[in-house]
Structures are given as structure tokens and as C-alpha cells.
Amino acid sequence: MKNTATLLVNCPDRKGIVATISDFLYRRNANILHADQHQDAEAGLFFTRVEWDLADFELPVADFAREFSPIAEQFDMRWRLEQSSARQRLAIFVSKQLHCLADLLDRKRCDELDCDIALIVSNHSEAESLARFNDVPFALVPVSPATRPAAEQHELALLAEHGVGLVVLARYMQILSPEFVSRFPCAIINVHHSFLPAFSGARPYHQAYERGVKLIGATSHYVTEILDDGPIIEQDVTRISHRDQLPDLIQKGGDLEKIVLSRAVRWHLKHRILVYGKKTVVFD
Amino acid sequence: MKNTATLLVNCPDRKGIVATISDFLYRRNANILHADQHQDAEAGLFFTRVEWDLADFELPVADFAREFSPIAEQFDMRWRLEQSSARQRLAIFVSKQLHCLADLLDRKRCDELDCDIALIVSNHSEAESLARFNDVPFALVPVSPATRPAAEQHELALLAEHGVGLVVLARYMQILSPEFVSRFPCAIINVHHSFLPAFSGARPYHQAYERGVKLIGATSHYVTEILDDGPIIEQDVTRISHRDQLPDLIQKGGDLEKIVLSRAVRWHLKHRILVYGKKTVVFD
């Protein structure tokens, strides 16, 4: 694996942005590996993601912010620089249904996810043996309406202790408080088992079955304070028919959940997602 | 084309239904071409569709009801018998956007739809030349809030005059009154340009664009008194990304609309759809 830097920029669209950024990097001998950009004409916004090899780069990463600041100010940029060498640490929250957790752990073992899985948190004990087999610390944190605040405090302490930067809700059936969510802005990924905004809230497969839809879906999204309303990262659907009863929907939907959640996690880890308003740009 | 009869049955699920129906047909020498059935275990319902060649059938169709009635009563069946020789006549309602209308007319010319297109109704004149090229009578019926009741009376008279049994709303932007709808139960097919129940109502592509979904869809459904709430016949989706602006959604969605609407019309004409509650069984 190369040691790379990734610059992510979001700013008002104006002439000269690409010329300025690419000139800045070229002068410092960046060997660009991937570059992508997007203009949202309606919103008047510009987005770019540039990844380059740090091997030949003539600017120490520590000095990047200082040298890049004038450009960022000139174009009113929101920006960040990510390094592939900064290994990310994630925590997976799960309840009793383990298929998404098992899928993420499998992908980690197959080297599909470039991160450390630092912690598994659950309000039930079912996940413990999977955690142990994968050498991941497991924290049992029961939650009831009365104990939720204390439970969340405990969870936040665990996340801090394990240096977690990304929380993945892998069919975790508890709703996190706004306080918790505000501690991880654009750093909590949830999978909802419907094609949002259809069937938000509880029991989406039951809702879909009642409504008689011909396709079911799943959605991965960043968690915000409003339930099932955060910026959508990925969605997928599969066809069903009258032959599919509720257990068939649940089984078919499970495959969708694994796919949309794992894609979202992989893209997040590769710094491919830019959020603006309620939307995402995914440079895939 | 063979001259066929199609029996459609919907009844409480009980032992002996298939044995009884198939014995009834076998004794009258029916050469069965297609048969399909479905049990909805949760609702306790049984559905079947049997199509047979009338060539060797030893019961005159005119006598079918009399001979089949005891069975129907025994099993508490809702049933109907359709003959392929009874050519169906449909009317297409359209506004200014003609892509779904043109698509249906193309399919008719390519022998994909086994029916007569008896009439095209529009509140605008754009569709007239297409109607004339395809030798279909065209009726311009302008609609305003004030004239709606009179306009609908005019339309109902036209439909009666042309012997229309199926009304297809091919992106007809007017809402039909409950009185109109009640005259064509399960015989008005609409296409809605979203993946229902997401984005019901007006401007669904705008809604989808605002929400930042990663797939857009289209839905064909029978029209009921409640807007966008009728039994869904078919749905399909296509992937979009941040690169797609609103006009791209509209263009990509147009292809979906044509496909889900034409499938619904074709299945309806082939008597492949059974409605129960808010759901459909489609024997495809």
C-alpha cells in the first residue's frame, strides 16, 4: 500500500479552483493517483477529492495547512487532508441480529476494509463469540429507557478509550440521543432496512409487506438528530413478488443491508464521501 | 393466436380447491396452456389463474357460469372468466409530456399490446398529431378547477361511446374525482414518477433530488380514490449519483415510467393481475 494524502474540498463554485489546486500540487511534485470533482450547478458549489502519493511530495504533511491556507481562504473552502497512514479505528454497535456484524468482520478478515475494528458494543450478549473469534474487544452495555443516559455515557467513555473515530450501527435497534450524535458528526453510519424515505421508523419490512411494494430496499446514511433523516450514502433494492412472505422480505433484505452498509463504511474509510446539507457526494 | 379462456379465482384457502377446479376443467377436456396459483398464508387466501385453449373445450363458454357456480359457491370464490377473443378497448389520457403515450403507441404498432387503442384524451393539443399518425381518435378536453365536473362528464360520455374498458393515465397531470374513479374500479392504471410510497404527490423528481436519494423509481398502480395509494402493479428503479442534476433525473426516470406503465398495461390486458385489498398478485 502506498502512503497517500487525500485532499477533500467543498466551496462555492468559481473560476480557477482546479487550476489553483492542481498548480499547488504540481509545484510540490505530487504524483496524483486519483482526482475527481463535481459541480452542483443549482447550488453553486464545487467539490473535489485529490489523492496523491506522498513518496515524491516535496511538502511535509505537517506544513500542508500553513501553505494551503491562503488558497483555502481565497476560495472560501471547507477542506481537510487525510493520510492513508493514519489508521482509522471503528466501533460496531449491534443488537441481536448479527448478519451485518458478521459481514463486516468477514470483510475485515478478507482485507476489504482498511481499518482497525477497535470495539464491538451490544445491548445483548449474542455477538460476544463473534467478537472473541475476531479478536475484537466486546462491551455489553444493556439499555433501557431509564438507563439510556448512563449507558450512553458508558459507551462514549469506551469509544474515547479505544480511540474510535467511526461508529457503525450494524442493525443496532436503539435510538441514540442527540447528545451522543453531536459527538460524532458525520461519523456515525446507520443501515436502515428500507428504501428511505419510504418506510422510515419501525418495522420497515412489515410496512413494505403491508403496502404491497414490488421492490424492497436498504439505505446506509450518516446519523443526524432526526431519525432516518441523515445524508444518504448508499441505497440498493431487490425485486420481490406476491410469492414473498414477510420472512422472505427479511431474508432478501438482509443481503441488501450488508451490501449498502459495507459500501458506506468502505467509502468513508477511503475518504470518498463529502457531505453537504442533507446530501452526499460519493467519489467512487 | 389461439382462442383461449382465462379463469381468475380469489377465495379463502381451503383443501381441495385445485383438485376441484382442475377436475372440472379436465372433465370438459380443457387443454391447459398456463396455470399459476398463490397462497397467501398470512391472509388465508388462495388465488389462481388458469388459461386453456377453447378449441377442444367441451363446454360452451355461455354455459360456463351455470356449470361452475356450484363450485364457486362451495369455496366462496370471487371469480371471473375472460376470453382472448373479446378484444379490449383502452383509452389513453395524456397532458403535454408525450413519452409514455408514444411508447404505448409504438408497442401497439409492434404487436406488443393485444388491444384496440380506442381513444386518446388530453387537456392539451400536443398529442393530436401522434393520435392522427396512429389512426386513433383524439379528444381535446380542457380542464380547469371550474370546469372539471363538466369535463369529466364529457370524458365519461366519450369512454362509453368508444366502448372503453381500461383507462391509462400516461402522465396525465389531472387528478380524477372519486366519482370518475368509481366508474372504473381496477380499470384505471396510472404511472407515478417515484418509487411509491416515497415521494407521493407533486413533483416527485424534485423531492427525490432534494432528499439526495441514490436511486430513483417509477410505479404503475390502479387508481383509487386516495391519491397515489392504489394497489401497486409494478415498480422499477435506476441508479443516480451526485452527477445527476434534476434534468438527468427526469430523463432517466422517463425510461422507468415507460417500462412500468407498459408492463402494467400488458399484464392487465392478459388478465394476469388479481387485486386484493391494497395489493396485487401478478402472474407473470
Added chain:
Amino acid sequence: MKNTATLLVNCPDRKGIVATISDFLYRRNANILHADQHQDAEAGLFFTRVEWDLADFELPVADFAREFSPIAEQFDMRWRLEQSSARQRLAIFVSKQLHCLADLLDRKRCDELDCDIALIVSNHSEAESLARFNDVPFALVPVSPATRPAAEQHELALLAEHGVGLVVLARYMQILSPEFVSRFPCAIINVHHSFLPAFSGARPYHQAYERGVKLIGATSHYVTEILDDGPIIEQDVTRISHRDQLPDLIQKGGDLEKIVLSRAVRWHLKHRILVYGKKTVVFD
């Protein structure tokens, strides 16, 4: 889980088959749970699958063959009766890539596969820890061109010893001999990582990348003596673009492999697949 019997029939299409079978079952008080049928008009063949609850069934399963034989002879049927209580035992063959194996084991743990996984066979040792975690016996059987016949003898002995009725090749990179294959007719399922018949043989992702296709696929099929030529059970595809390099194809394709292989295994275990010639009927 109900204790059910499933009758699978394949015969020349003639009048009276459904009437005769359904009457036979009705007279013995079968409570039918699922029934499906198919007529291949071109080939003049009839297929059916009927599943019923054995609770009320008034014929002991041991006597079924004797009583059903006259019907089978009359209609020239190939048929078999399967019981849900006869727990099936499968073996998974794998090489170094473990994603399909891990997926099947996960599904087994989540109760998605109704069977016993009796044995994991590999020519490498990578799978051993997964086998141990899932409490499945693991057999390391190295294979080289010289040792292949002896290795296959060893494998056949292991399969016999563990009572295996279905062999699943979960990205097992060895080609089985015709002798081996002939011992498990329609009972070896392979996953090939392309949309067959495109890119049969070695390194299909490389072939797809070279050809510049816009979709990649995966295929699960029964293994016959001719490589990648057996009856196809399931296929699926996913979209790629010029942005996808070879590792992206391999990663995206891995998800397809898991899905088409697990569907095939599940359908086989539920006795939903009928093979005729090079084709399958899948009553899903």
C-alpha cells in the same frame, strides 16, 4: 418448523396431470402449503412442485411410492418425494479465498440454511480456523496433478463417511474429475465468477477487464463433466465503469459470488430446483 413432504415431478405435458395429482393428495387429506407448476410448451414438458404438511396427511410416507406409482406410470413421470425432516448434510470445498465459505457459515449461524454443514475440505490450511470456530470438521487435502486421483479418492471417502449429499464448491480452484462428478449428479454446486457463458475458464475478472464490459456477473450452477457448462441455477450482475480497476472488479464480484452461491444452496436445500437437459426450473 412444520414437518412437510415435497413432491417434484417432471413429465411429458398431457391433459389431466394436475387434476390427477391434486385429487390424489386431496383424497389423502393433504394440507398443501405451496404448489407451483410450469409447462415448457416448446419442449412439451410439465413440471410441478407440491409441498404439504404431513400433520394431517393420511398416507404414511413409507407407503407413498407404492400408492403413487400407478399415476407416475400413467403419465411417464420422473418424480421424487422429499421430507423436510430428512436433514441434509453438505460439504464445502474451498481454496485460499474464504469469502464464500465465510458467507455460507454466517448464513448457517443465522438460520438461513436448513442443513448440517458436515465437512469443510480444502487444499490449503487458511480455512481451518473458520471451520473450528463454526464447529465443522476440517479436512486438509492437498492436490497436485500427480496426486489428484488419490486426493479425490480421499475426498470421496470423507464425503461418504460424513454422509454428505451436497457438495458446494465455494471458490474451490481445482477441477474435479468426471469420475468424481458422476458420483454426485446434480449435487455439486459451483460458483463461477462471471456471467456465463461469457468468460468461462480461468481468470474471468481479468477477461472481463480486458474486454471492457460495463457489467460483471457471477453464476451458480450444477457441475457436470464439461467445465462451466452445467445447468445454471442463478446469475446476478453489477455495474462497473472505467473507474473500476481489476481489484475493484474482484471486490464487487465477490459480493455477487456470495449471493448467487447462497441462493443456489438455499433453493437446493428447499428442493426448489428441477433440472432438465442443460436448464433448471427454480420454483422460488
Added chain:
Amino acid sequence: MKNTATLLVNCPDRKGIVATISDFLYRRNANILHADQHQDAEAGLFFTRVEWDLADFELPVADFAREFSPIAEQFDMRWRLEQSSARQRLAIFVSKQLHCLADLLDRKRCDELDCDIALIVSNHSEAESLARFNDVPFALVPVSPATRPAAEQHELALLAEHGVGLVVLARYMQILSPEFVSRFPCAIINVHHSFLPAFSGARPYHQAYERGVKLIGATSHYVTEILDDGPIIEQDVTRISHRDQLPDLIQKGGDLEKIVLSRAVRWHLKHRILVYGKKTVVFD
């Protein structure tokens, strides 16, 4: 519609390409509307497409080549500049099946295709009335093995006379000679009714039906001297089952053909396709 210029570049990947091009455009006050780029790491190639508004651009288009040449030479570029004001003229070749032709004409009427349809050529007369309705000149050019060379000469003369720059084979069942093809390099688009490279050659739906595949596809591609072997522009598939007989495959496949062909034509007209070797980059 804005008056835009589009620069398409294909060259060996080196540092500084983006910086140089974007600086060149920025200095001449280009208001960039879309920009996309791609690096093929394996092949060591760089591709870009930049589209800008000519309204503020301070370099007359007539002088572009002279001023851009030094850059093109420095980076060993293959490049071209396209103007949206240069209206493209295309010819559609068709045989007896008219669904793809009708679809393209519908899209043209709905303003989905930004071009002039200058000519329809057919070896049969079925298309004539569609041509007349759409005000497109129609040329009947019968073809037999003996008359093929003369027929092609006639066609080439017609194409020259009508100023045609793009030939679309909309289910034209004749094979063009290498001489004909060489006159329109990367300017003949064909639709093949299979998921290439599966089922190349004649009667692909029959081949697919025989093989028992579970998905059927369609492919649009540039025509080269080798049959069904040119660079693929777009592919799509749809699911089939054992319930689908050959006519169902043909009907379902027809929808795919329309979609993949129209996408290819639209992308070509928008100068979104770059060809290299047997592959395409499609900046969608």
C-alpha cells in the same frame, strides 16, 4: 442551451497535465461547466473531458488549435475540440423490426437527442411511414449477397450527400463490409441483443434460451471490422425465469435494446465517450 466547447484528451499519464490544461483555460477566462478525468493506472493513460461556456471565453475557437498545440505536443496528447453549436447529423439503419427506430425518433421529438436525424436507410419498406411522419428522408436500399458492394456504395453516397457524421444501426440485420466500417471510425453504433461477449453472432435470444441463462442482456458498441467485437459503450440486463419462453425473451430484450442504444447515441452526441483500444471511457 448554452454555446459550449468540449475538449477531449487522451495521453500518457504524467505529472502536471491537469495543472497545465486548467491553467490554460483559466487564463482565457473559461467558465467550466463540467470536468471529468480518469487515470488508467495499469495502462498508464490519462483521459479528460472539459466542457466550458464559450460566452466569456477569450480565445476564438478558430485559434484554439494553434494555441493549444504546444501543450498537446508537450504531453503527447490525442485531443479534439467539439462545439455544441456544430449540430450533428445522424443516419439510422434499420431492417424490419422498428422498435429501436421508433424509440430514437420519439426521443428526438421529446428533445432528448440533440442532433438532426438526417436519413433513415433500410433494406425493407416497413420503416417508411415512420420516416414520413417524422419528416426524415427515407432511402430504400435492398441488399443481397450479390448486390452488397453496390448497395454500400449507394449508402455511402447518401451519407455523404446528407452530411452524416454518425451511423446508428438500430437492429439493422446486415453486416457492413470492412471498407464501409473504415469510412466511419468510432462513428457507427450498433446494438447487439445479448450481453456481449456472450452470444455473439446470429440469434442471440435463441442461444440464451438454449443455454438457460437467468438474465438476458443487450449491448451497444462501436462497430469495428470484427463482428460484435468493437468497444462496448453500454450494457444492461434484465432477469428472466423458466416461465419466459422465447417470445418473452424477445419482448423483454427489446426494452433493453432501446435503452442501451439510446444511451450510447446520447453519450456520443454529447461527446462523452473516449475510445482506447477495445475499451471506452464514458464520462456520464
